[in-house]
Amino acid sequence: MTDPSARPAGPDTPAHPDTAARLEIARTRAATMFRALPEEIHDLGRRFEDAGFELALVGGPVRDAVLGRSSADLDFTTSARPDDTEAILRTWTRDGAIWDMGRQFGTLGGVRDGVKVEITTYRTETYDPTSRKPQVAFGDTLIGDLSRRDFTVNAMAVRIPSLDLVDPFDGLADLAAGVLRTPVAPEQSFDDDPLRMMRAVRFVSQLGFALHPATAAAVEALADRITIVSAERVREELVRLICGQHPRRGLELMVDLGLAAHMLPELPAMQLELDEHHRHKDVYQHSLTVLDQAIDLESEPGSGGPCESPDLVLRLAALLHDIGKPATRRFEEGGTVTFRFHETVGAKMAARRLKALTFDKDTTKKVARLVELHLRFHGYADAPWTDSAVRRYVTDAGDLLERLHRLTRADVTTRNRRKARHLARAYDELEQRIADLAEQEEIGKIRPDLDGNRIMELLGIGPGREVGEAYKHLLELRMEHGPLGPERAEQELRAWWEARGAADRL
Structure with missing residues (x-):
């Protein structure tokens, strides 16, 4: 357990020795960003001011400006009540392009020449201890509105059109620190x-x-x-x-x-006590390291490459790939520690947890499948696979193959450099074999040489269980031997059908 008192302190004891210099840079950067706000925003502020109301840019956009980041969201707060805000927005948008985002909470939106804004009346909130949903009432001051926000770095505002920075809780200093x-x-x-x-x-x-x-x-x-x-x-x-x-x-x-x-809870549960001979790794720290390494293997954002950063499915799979180890840990004779079938158990555990967290079915299915497959490669490292085994690896991975490549490589955290080099070379070889087979056979789209319609035509049967069994048999042959061609596939199908009939007659 980390002692909270050991964590970096606040602005009175800065986390950075050069906080003062950083603070000055932040002020300069923020002033530049605020002056660069679109003219439409300055015009909106003047309209509120002329009507006798205050308007201020608030929250994330202010924080991001201080950090030197542009923000697509422009969130404002105002002393005007919703009806007054709507009236001013109608004159500002010119064509009446406004929308009600929650009038009962004081929030309306509008757009003019591509500049979108959301404006919320000053608010105060009280909470029921049994719920996080606030009882909302309109407030009267900007400071009061800022005081209800989550963190000081989000409790800053910029008055429009004067561009005065309002920072009652030293959020700027906290950002710098x-x-x-x-x-x-x-x-x-x-x-x-x-x-x-x-x-x-x-x-x-x-x-x-x-x-x-x-x-x-x-x-x-x-x-x-x-x-x-x-x-x-x-x-x-x-x-x-x-x-x-x-x-x-x-x-x-x-x-x-x-x-x-x-x-x-599965995350802290991976903090297993090490056995006295340290014959297994710290599963928790190992999983975090695998996550770090998986992130390093993502493609650059916007590159269009595989596993473009941030890849949520890859990151979740990296974090949860060993989730089944605590449940499967066994101490064998001689002090050996085993985690047999932890990938299978882990896949089920990952699916349950993601479902409980209301992740969508597609994400849940993909993460669970990667957890289930993450150990498959280790058999290859021990002894090179047949072409049939390579085909099965690719087929089982399906559209997760690129993520499985990266998860498998990220899962190597050994400090034994010789072992790490051996695993890297083995996976390089496997990827090359996949590429070679893909060039020869379209390995990523493996199908039997005959489709369901042709199977029914040759066997003289209609749709049903037998067609599925025949299809599965031809797929197994395709996996084992590669493309058969229509003529041989028909011969194999007839032979299988005859043998099946003979067996049924026994």
Whole structure:
């Protein structure tokens, strides 16, 4: 367990010795970004100002501007009530292109010349302890609205059109220091909305930040509150975390602070005690290392290559590939530790957990299949396969073959360099054989030499179980011998049919 007090501190004890310089850079960068806002935004601000209302850019777009990142989302908050906001938006959009995104919560949207905005009336919130859904009431001040937000780095605003930065909770300093703090007491913030605890570890993954000690301690104390959050919302945050730039950091915090025990308990369960002779690896740390290595093997974003980053299916499979080891660990005579069939058990466990987290069926099926197949290659490393075995490997992987390639390579974490080189050479050879067979046989689209219609025609039968059995027999022959050609395939089919009939007569 990591001591929260050992984590990087907040702006009063900066995480970086050059925080002051970073803060000045952040201020300069933010001012430049805000001045570069589209003219449509400045015009919108003037319209609110002329009508006697305040308007401010708020939250993520402000944070991203300070970090030097552009943001597609333009979220605003205002002192105007929804009816007044709608009236101003109708004059701003010119053609009335506005939409109601939740008038009861004070949110409306509009677009003008491709510039989309979402505007929400200042709000205050109170929470029922049994639910994370707030009772929303409209507020009167920008500071009050900012105080209800999750973290100080998201509790900054820029008044429009004056471009004055409003930062009542020192979010700019926290951004420069790389620290996550809550605007109010973290115990209050997380007790009000437990999902913020998942957002905290997610921001660690996405931004590479550290949690302020008080923030970390509050997560640890209130971790069980995450159970009142819907599985769908937890899944959304988990996906963002795993697809972040530093997923390992976020996952380790989830485990260290107790969150994972309530929503992904299989992860901390992999922290097996090592046997006294250290004959097996730390499964938990091994899995995190495999995740890191799988990410390194992803194609560059936007490249169009296989497993383009971030590849959620590959990352989930890497994280969960050894999920079945705790359930299958056995201590044999002589101190040997085994995990027989952990890939099969793990595939079922992964499917159950992803289903519980409401992942879609396609993602769940793909991750479970990769977990099931992740050990298949190791037989090849011991003794080269026949062409038939290579064909089966490709066919079993199907459209997951590229991900299986990367998962298999990432699963090599041995410190024995000789062994690592041997495994790498063996997999290089396997991939080359797959490529050679693919060129000869279209290995990725293996089908029997005869289709179902031809099988029925030759055997004089109609649709039914026997057609499926004949198809399966021809597929096995295709796997074993490669393309047979129509003439030989027909001979083999008739021979199989006759033998089947003879067996039935016995």
